[in-house]
Amino acid sequence: xxxLDALGFLAxxxxxxxxxxxxxxxxxxxxxxxxxxxxxxxxxSGVGVWLIYGLLIRSQPIIVANSTTLFLVLIILGIKLRGYxxxx
Amino acid sequence: xxxLDALGFLAxxxxxxxxxxxxxxxxxxxxxxxxxxxxxxxxxSGVGVWLIYGLLIRSQPIIVANSTTLFLVLIILGIKLRGYxxxx
Numbered sequence: 574x575x576x577l578d579a580l581g582f583l584a585x586x587x588x589x590x591x592x593x594x595x596x597x598x599x600x601x602x603x604x605x606x607x608x609x610x611x612x613x614x615x616x617x618s619g620v621g622v623w624l625i626y627g628l629l630i631r632s633q634p635i636i637v638a639n640s641t642t643l644f645l646v647l648i649i650l651g652i653k654l655r656g657y658x659x660x661x
Numbered sequence: 662x663x664x665l666d667a668l669g670f671l672a673x674x675x676x677x678x679x680x681x682x683x684x685x686x687x688x689x690x691x692x693x694x695x696x697x698x699x700x701x702x703x704x705x706s707g708v709g710v711w712l713i714y715g716l717l718i719r720s721q722p723i724i725v726a727n728s729t730t731l732f733l734v735l736i737i738l739g740i741k742l743r744g745y746x747x748x749x
Contacts, residue, residue: 580717584710584713587706588707594700604695606695608696611683612683615678619679623669629665
């Protein structure tokens with residue numbers, strides 16, 4: 574593996590695993606009020622486009638990182654959407 | 662500008678502006694309890710490494726997006742750290 578790829582994988586690993594403590598936090602507390610819904614939706618969309626970009630420039634770090642990040646962001650979004658049912 | 666660069670800029674714009682509603686949300690409510698501190702620290706570090714990666718592969722979208730994202734994440738972290746002073 575090239576050194577550059579290794580750096581990209583380090584970056585991707587950090588920005589990806591970062592959402593794990595957030596998933597755990599949201600799952601445990603069931604509280605996501607302070608997390609902006611607009612942030613989750615726009616960020617998730619952006620990560621999806623990064624994934625397409627990574628596929629087109631064939632950058633493995635970008636592909637792996639963004640597909641995993643998208644998965645974790647969707648879990649957080651799911652927990653937040655479940656929370657939205659409570660006031661009904 | 663190449664089409665690929667345009668796609669990268671779209672992705673970068675989305676994942677970057679996504680943090681703006683979060684900054685506004687945190688600033689208005691002064692509540693950041695539901696945002697994981699570990700997430701902010703690990704994510705901020707990762708964005709910093711993405712920035713270095715972008716500089717090395719000379720990808721303008723990665724450079725612009727990650728420098729701006731880092732700035733916004735630091736603002737959210739700052740608001741959260743100020744919130745931590747309250748219980749003292």
